[in-house]
Each structure stands twice: as structure tokens, then as C-alpha cells.
Amino acid sequence: MTAGKDASRNGRRLLGGRFEILEEIHEDAFSVFYAARDQKHGRRVDLRIFHAEQLGPGGASLLWETVREVAEGRPTGAVAIYGVGEAPGGASFIALEVLEGDTLEERLPEMHRGGSEGGVSLDFALVFLYRAAKILEAIGDAYVHGCLSPGALLISPDGELKILGFEERAILAAKGTEGFAASRYAYLASEVKAGEAPTRASDVFGLGAIFYAVLTGRSPAEGYRRPSETHPEADRSIDALMRRTIGKVENRFESPKLLRAALAQFLHRRGLRGDEDLNELLGRRLVERNSKRRTDPALAYLVRKDGIDHGPFNLQDIAKRIVAGLFTESDLLIESSGEARALGETKEFEGHFEKQRETLEIAQDLEAAEQLADKEDAARRRLFLGIGAGTALFLSVLIVFILTREGRAKEEPVEIVEAIELYELGEIRIEGSAELLQPPPRVSRPNARRVRGSRGERVPSYEVAMNEVIDLGDARSGGGGGQLKPAEVSRVLDARLQSGGLRCLNLERDHGRGLGSIPIDIAIGGDGKVIGVSARKGSRGFRDCLHELIGAARFPSFGSPRMAVRYQFRVD
Numbered sequence: 420m421t422a423g424k425d426a427s428r429n430g431r432r433l434l435g436g437r438f439e440i441l442e443e444i445h446e447d448a449f450s451v452f453y454a455a456r457d458q459k460h461g462r463r464v465d466l467r468i469f470h471a472e473q474l475g476p477g478g479a480s481l482l483w484e485t486v487r488e489v490a491e492g493r494p495t496g497a498v499a500i501y502g503v504g505e506a507p508g509g510a511s512f513i514a515l516e517v518l519e520g521d522t523l524e525e526r527l528p529e530m531h532r533g534g535s536e537g538g539v540s541l542d543f544a545l546v547f548l549y550r551a552a553k554i555l556e557a558i559g560d561a562y563v564h565g566c567l568s569p570g571a572l573l574i575s576p577d578g579e580l581k582i583l584g585f586e587e588r589a590i591l592a593a594k595g596t597e598g599f600a601a602s603r604y605a606y607l608a609s610e611v612k613a614g615e616a617p618t619r620a621s622d623v624f625g626l627g628a629i630f631y632a633v634l635t636g637r638s639p640a641e642g643y644r645r646p647s648e649t650h651p652e653a654d655r656s657i658d659a660l661m662r663r664t665i666g667k668v669e670n671r672f673e674s675p676k677l678l679r680a681a682l683a684q685f686l687h688r689r690g691l692r693g694d695e696d697l698n699e700l701l702g703r704r705l706v707e708r709n710s711k712r713r714t715d716p717a718l719a720y721l722v723r724k725d726g727i728d729h730g731p732f733n734l735q736d737i738a739k740r741i742v743a744g745l746f747t748e749s750d751l752l753i754e755s756s757g758e759a760r761a762l763g764e765t766k767e768f769e770g771h772f773e774k775q776r777e778t779l780e781i782a783q784d785l786e787a788a789e790q791l792a793d794k795e796d797a798a799r800r801r802l803f804l805g806i807g808a809g810t811a812l813f814l815s816v817l818i819v820f821i822l823t824r825e826g827r828a829k830e831e832p833v834e835i836v837e838a839i840e841l842y843e844l845g846e847i848r849i850e851g852s853a854e855l856l857q858p859p860p861r862v863s864r865p866n867a868r869r870v871r872g873s874r875g876e877r878v879p880s881y882e883v884a885m886n887e888v889i890d891l892g893d894a895r896s897g898g899g900g901g902q903l904k905p906a907e908v909s910r911v912l913d914a915r916l917q918s919g920g921l922r923c924l925n926l927e928r929d930h931g932r933g934l935g936s937i938p939i940d941i942a943i944g945g946d947g948k949v950i951g952v953s954a955r956k957g958s959r960g961f962r963d964c965l966h967e968l969i970g971a972a973r974f975p976s977f978g979s980p981r982m983a984v985r986y987q988f989r990v991d
Contacts, residue, residue: 433458435504436616437516438466449590451471457514464501467586468512473899477976478593479511485589488562496554498573498583513586521577522583523547523629524569524602530701531636531789541652542691543701544633548626549682549693550580555622555675565591566599566616567625568606569632578696591617593975595910605640610668614911614972619674626678627664627671633966639665647743654743656685688777721753722746722762724927728753734767737902741771744779748772854907856940857981878970884942884951885983901978908974912986915972923964939965944981947974 432440437459444452444465450473453466474482486503499516506512531538554606555564564571565588573581596604596612604612608624611617626919631639634657646653646661660681663672672678686693721730722737724746730753732740739867740746741762762768874963878884935956939991942951954962 432468432469434506434512435502435514436462438502438504438512440466442874449587454517463517464516465517467510467515468506468510469590471508471510473590474511474593475665478589479505481592482511482513482586482589489585490557496550496556496580496582497558497585498581500586501557518573518575518581518583520573520581522570523574523633525573526574527569527632527636530633538636539633539701541634541650541657542689544630545682545685545689546661546691546693546695546700547633547697548579548630549686550583550697551626551629552675552679552682553693554582555579555626556679563617563619564588564622564625565611566603567622567629568603568605569629570603572629574697576698578698578700580697588617595907595975596914597910600915602638605638608668612917613915614974615972618668620668620671621670622675623673623678624665624668627661627677630664631661652742653738654775654778660685688774719755723751723753723759737762737766738771741768742774742778744775853905853912853984853986854987855902855905856985878949878966879951881940881942881951881953881983884981887950902982903974903977903984905984908941908943908986911972911974912969913988915968916988923961923968936987937965938985938987939969939988941969941984942981943974943984945977945979947976949974950981 427673434440434455437457439458441454441456441457444454445454450467453468455466456462457464469482483503486500489497490500497517501514501516503511503513561628564582564585566584567582570583571584573583575581586811591611595614596607599607606625606628608617611621628639631643631646632652635644646657647655650657663670663681664678665671672681680979683693720732720734720737721728722732722740723729737746737752746762750762751759752762752765753759763772764826937957938955940953940955941949942948949970949972952966954965956962957965
């Protein structure tokens with residue numbers, strides 16, 4: 420029986436001396452939700468009682484700290500938190516404002532009913548994303564959500580947007596991504612899946628993945644296609660916007676604030692405000708779309724482009740293709756009577772060509788910024804890793820081969836690289852196991868070779884780290900002897916290798932070697948940082964690559980000053 424259900428069935432049915440439990444609402448992987456009454460203020464509240472095993476002692480303190488930050492900030496658009504406490508049996512709980520409405524996760528099927536793509540307007544999607552980014556901006560640069568998904572955004576009956584689940588950052592810090600359902604895991608940034616702490620850029624990723632779901636009805640993990648290929652109103656500027664949200668972390672907008680500023684330009688060019696009623700906007704656009712499908716005349720037009728006739732179309736079809744940049748002003752409109760005239764001379768399309776020019780300008784601005792970021796990133800990689808032209812050519816050929824096998828051979832190479840970087844496709848899965856090690860015997864001159872860690876510091880070998888003198892005063896939790904469990908270590912490292920291990924494996928395969936089981940000895944500090952790592956198998960380049968990858972991993976903190984672990988994974 421869960422801690423939450425225990426709390427609801429005890430004799431008092433009163434938590435924190437003031438919250439009277441009325442009835443159970445629902446249960447998720449982390450907690451049980453109850454309807455309750457705050458006897459102190461005489462109001463209805465929702466109680467969320469967390470399963471004790473999802474938090475643990477360290478997670479409980481993180482939860483309380485996180486809740487206090489959100490409650491003190493009181494950002495507009497974030498769900499109000501009225502209190503935090505401890506239920507009978509030691510489970511933590513929080514008291515929340517009662518919310519009316521539906522989450523985006525609940526609304527998505529209706530938005531895209533029938534499975535058709537493009538079920539909602541681009542206007543609604545842009546305003547929705549703008550509002551979400553503005554709420555996160557209001558919280559401030561020092562605070563992140565970390566767990567954004569369609570289930571964390573609620574549309575109220577009066578068309579307002581609320582963001583839920585800020586408290587789940589404590590679960591992510593305490594337990595990693597364990598327990599996150601696949602439907603939510605898909606919206607986590609790659610660095611979060613790899614065990615790193617979420618950042619503002621991680622929230623930008625979550626917002627971008629949600630934006631994609633609003634446009635298409637599915638997450639990017641379910642077979643990513645550019646929005647311009649799946650939504651009738653999306654064009655290259657929206658493709659560029661996606662690359663700046665769910666691309667590599669160094670190419671994303673650094674914060675929701677910068678994303679919101681970019682979206683303000685989109686709204687301005689489309690004559691939209693950021694404070695529009697989301698329900699009214701969504702409902703109006705859907706009605707307009709349905710009524711136009713019923714009243715459009717028969718398909719009576721062709722468009723002659725480069726000497727080839729395309730169609731037949733109605734005028735609405737042609738207008739959409741103009742905005743998307745598929746037709747130009749010099750292309751010819753052919754009526755059923757045979758009369759032909761340039762699209763640019765057709766009065767019905769004047770506004771659509773103006774919108775085409777505006778979206779092209781936005782796309783060029785975003786692509787220019789992205790190209791600059793790519794050039795800076797390439798320069799850093801050349802300086803830091805010293806990648807030669809031969810290795811770069813090999814990786815390019817490998818990428819083309821993989822995507823050709825996936826049936827995307829018609830894509831240009833640049834777009835192929837973007838498609839891989841946009842989202843982890845999940846085709847490569849590495850699972851290993853971990854075991855605790857006894858500290859190695861002390862040596863007078865341990866191997867001092869070091870590798871670079873997550874912030875540029877030099878991470879030494881396992882032997883060097885384990886031979887350093889321990890300062891017990893630096894240990895967390897009062898210097899106790901608690902350590903991570905092997906399963907906790909494996910979870911972080913599995914995710915780390917799944918997100919970045921392909922690069923290391925490619926280096927070894929270039930030597931034509933089979934690896935089999937690969938042991939890695941790791942020293943982890945009490946603050947969760949890797950303080951030493953030594954791979955025991957493979958070429959020098961392969962081992963250095965693993966050193967760099969694992970040296971940047973972050974684990975949950977623990978009481979002991981440090982611990983030793985051996986992680987093994989197998990590659991056949």
C-alpha cells in the first residue's frame with residue numbers, strides 16, 4: 420500500500436494539522452492526489468502525497484527547498500503552492516490550488532482527432548508556446564522546471580495557461596529519470612537523460628518538444644519530421660525555430676526569456692497578441708478550418724511552375740503553398756477556362772506573398788544565428804578534440820549510411836545531420852551493470868594522467884582519485900557512510916552512454932576491433948561528481964573518449980566522501 424493511501428485511511432484523515440482529506444482523485448508514478456479542505460482558511464485544495472520510495476531522505480529536503488522557491492516567487496501562470504509537510508509514515512506532501520481545465524496531454528487527441536496532421540492552427544501553437552515561455556521567464560534565470568511535458572501545462576476554462584509540476588525537479592535530482600513514463604521521458608533534454616542537472620536550456624528543449632506535439636499531435640521521438648513537411652501553415656522559419664529549441668544544447672536558445680523574445684517577432688508579424696484566450700483561439704480556428712472544407716468550391720485551378728502543371732487545387736490550397744514558399748509570384752495560375760495569369764498579379768494572393776516574404780526574413784535571421792553558432796561550435800571542437808579531416812569524413816559517411824538505411828536518402832547531407840541532432844532516435848541502446856569496489860592499495864606514484872570533465876577541469880585516473888587524502892569536513896550529510904546503490908550508478912551511466920556512446924564506439928570500430936565486455940573503474944565524490952575514471956579495455960582513443968564522456972556524468976549526492984565502483988557494458 421502506498422504512503423499516500425495510508426495517509427487517507429488513517430483515523431484522523433488530517434495532514435499538517437489543517438488539511439482534511441476528502442477523496443482520492445488519481446495516482447501517478449510519483450504520488451497520489453487527493454481533494455482536501457484547508458481548515459485554517461476554509462478553502463478547497465488539492466493534496467499531492469509523494470511515495471516515500473520516490474524521494475528518500477535527501478529527496479524530501481530537496482522537495483521542501485524547491486517548493487519554498489516556487490511559493491516565494493509566486494510567478495503568474497505557475498500553480499500556487501499553499502504548504503508543504505510530512506504525512507504519517509514519513510511521506511512528504513504539498514498543498515496546491517484547485518485547478519480547473521484540461522492538461523495539454525488530455526487535449527492533444529481532440530486537437531488532432533482522426534489522426535490528421537495539422538489539426539490546430541499555427542497561430543494557436545505560437546501563442547501557446549509564447550505564453551509558456553513567458554511564465555518560465557517570470558520565474559527568473561536562477562530557477563528551472565526540468566520536467567516539462569504536455570501533462571505539465573494546463574488550459575483553464577477561461578483560456579489561461581498554467582504550468583504544473585515544478586516540485587518534480589526534486590524527484591529528478593533524487594532519483595534521476597527512473598520512474599518517468601515513456602510519454603514524459605520523450606520530452607526530457609538529452610543532457611537530462613544523461614544524468615546532468617537540468618538548465619534553462621533544458622527547459623527550452625521541453626518547450627520545443629511540446630510545440631512540436633501541438634503542431635503534429637506526437638512527440639519528436641515518434642519519428643521526427645520537419646514541421647514544414649507535416650503542418651500546412653508551417654514553413655522554413657518554423658523549421659529554424661525548432662532547430663533552436665530541440666537541437667544540440669549549444670545551439671538552443673539559452674533561456675525561455677530569449678525564446679519568448681524570438682516568438683514575440685513571430686506574433687507581431689502575424690498580427691497576434693500574447694494574451695489571447697487560448698480556448699477561443701483554438702475553437703475559432705478549428706471552426707474556420709472545418710467550415711472552409713465544407714464551402715470551398717471544386718478543385719478548379721492548376722499552377723504552372725517551371726513548365727510543369729501542378730494540381731488541381733482550390734484557392735485555399737494555393738494560398739497555403741504560397742506562404743510555405745512552394746510557389747512564387749512568377750508562377751502561373753491556370754483557371755478551368757484555360758485563362759492563365761501570374762500568381763503575383765492575382766489580387767487574392769497579395770497578402771499571402773507578403774507573409775511569404777516576412778517568414779523568409781525570419782527564417783534567414785534564425786538560420787544566420789544558427790550558422791554562427793555552428794561555426795563557433797566547430798571551432799571549439801577542433802581546438803578541444805583535435806579532430807582530423809579523416810575522422811570527420813568517416814563520421815559523415817557513417818551518418819549518411821545510417822540515414823540511407825532509414826529511407827531518408829533524398830535528404831541533403833546538412834539536413835541529415837540536423838535530423839540526427841534534433842532528437843535521440845533510440846536506435847542504439849547500451850545497458851550495463853555496476854558493482855561496488857574496495858579502494859585500491861595505496862601507491863606512492865599513481866598514474867597521474869588526467870582527462871577533462873564536465874566543466875573543463877582535469878579529472879584524474881581512478882587510481883589517482885582513490886589515493887587522494889579524504890577531507891571528512893567536505894562530506895555531505897555530516898560525513899556519514901551512505902553510498903549509491905549499484906542500480907543508481909548503472910542508471911546514470913546507461914543514459915550517459917546511450918546519449919553519447921556512439922561517438923566512442925565509432926572510434927573503436929575504425930580500428931576494426933570487437934570489444935565484448937568493457938570494464939570501467941570510477942571514483943565518485945560525495946557531491947555526485949566523478950573524481951576519477953579509468954577504462955580498462957580498447958584503444959587509447961576509445962578509452963580517452965570514455966574518460967571524457969563519463970568524467971562529465973553527475974550522480975545523486977550521498978553521505979560518504981567518495982565511493983569506488985566498476986561499471987561494465989557489452990558491445991557485440
